[in-house]
Amino acid sequence: MMARLGECTMVLNEIPFELDPEALLRRLRMDAEGPYAAEMLEVARAVAAAARPKALYEVAYIEARSEERVTIDGVIFTSRVLRANLSAVDRVFPYIATCGTEMDAVPIPGQDYMAEYCRDAVKEMALAAARNYLVKHVRDRFGLKRVASMNPGSGDLQIWPIQQQKELFALLGDVEGQIGVRLTPSCLMHPNKTISGLFYPTEVDFVTCRLCHREACQNRRAAFDQRLWDEKVRATEGRCASAPGEA
Ligand code: SF4
Numbered sequence: 666m667m668a669r670l671g672e673c674t675m676v677l678n679e680i681p682f683e684l685d686p687e688a689l690l691r692r693l694r695m696d697a698e699g700p701y702a703a704e705m706l707e708v709a710r711a712v713a714a715a716a717r718p719k720a721l722y723e724v725a726y727i728e729a730r731s732e733e734r735v736t737i738d739g740v741i742f743t744s745r746v747l748r749a750n751l752s753a754v755d756r757v758f759p760y761i762a763t764c765g766t767e768m769d770a771v772p773i774p775g776q777d778y779m780a781e782y783c784r785d786a787v788k789e790m791a792l793a794a795a796r797n798y799l800v801k802h803v804r805d806r807f808g809l810k811r812v813a814s815m816n817p818g819s820g821d822l823q824i825w826p827i828q829q830q831k832e833l834f835a836l837l838g839d840v841e842g843q844i845g846v847r848l849t850p851s852c853l854m855h856p857n858k859t860i861s862g863l864f865y866p867t868e869v870d871f872v873t874c875r876l877c878h879r880e881a882c883q884n885r886r887a888a889f890d891q892r893l894w895d896e897k898v899r900a901t902e903g904r905c906a907s908a909p910g911e912a
Pocket residue numbers: 819820821873874875877878879882883884885886907908909910911912
């Protein structure tokens with residue numbers, strides 16, 4: 666795997682984020698008149714005031730393809746589905762979007778489980794803001810009508826194994842120095858509300874959830890699709906549990 670300096674990496678670090686109290690309470694499944702709502706909104710406002718969502722991406726080019734591999738700017742990725750989804754494109758946009766590290770530093774009194782849950786919910790909302798901003802930025806800047814995304818670790822294991830976060834981070838250079846996101850030895854990302862992936866132009870929507878057997882996932886965006894599975898994955902072997910996360 667070739668090390669890169671990430672010389673073409675672009676950082677978006679002034680992404681607007683404003684707390685939507687009603688959306689937060691819906692996320693927390695709380696009634697606005699309920700006993701904890703005011704307390705949780707106070708925590709959420711303090712956390713949101715510190716939010717600095719960020720994103721980073723790069724314009725990269727496909728250099729080679731084989732049956733189950735694709736080489737992007739010198740870095741080899743192994744995934745039949747990724748290879749198939751990128752069959753008609755030459756240019757891709759590897760990216761990372763994050764809620765930022767700042768909200769974790771906001772003090773919350775005591776060991777309040779609900780307040781920590783609330784903090785996580787605000788972080789999820791900040792991550793959504795970062796991802797949406799990034800998608801619009803890439804589409805506008807490069808004149809793309811529609812982009813789809815694939816993410817290492819989303820969907821069943823063999824769709825795009827989470828271990829290939831290492832290759833993705835190698836492609837993007839000094840991610841921690843640029844936006845504070847660190848890859849752990851088990852290929853998870855810190856802060857926890859961070860997504861990584863690769864945007865590509867498409868005419869056809871692709872949502873990894875359609876290739877994911879995980880039933881109890883509250884983030885599911887589309888139903889499992891047996892036809893798509895047969896078409897894209899049937900030749901692969903060894904299905905096992907998916908990593909939770911954005912698809
Ligand atoms: S969001 Fe859930 S259902 Fe969708 S790919 Fe990820 S783990 Fe699977």
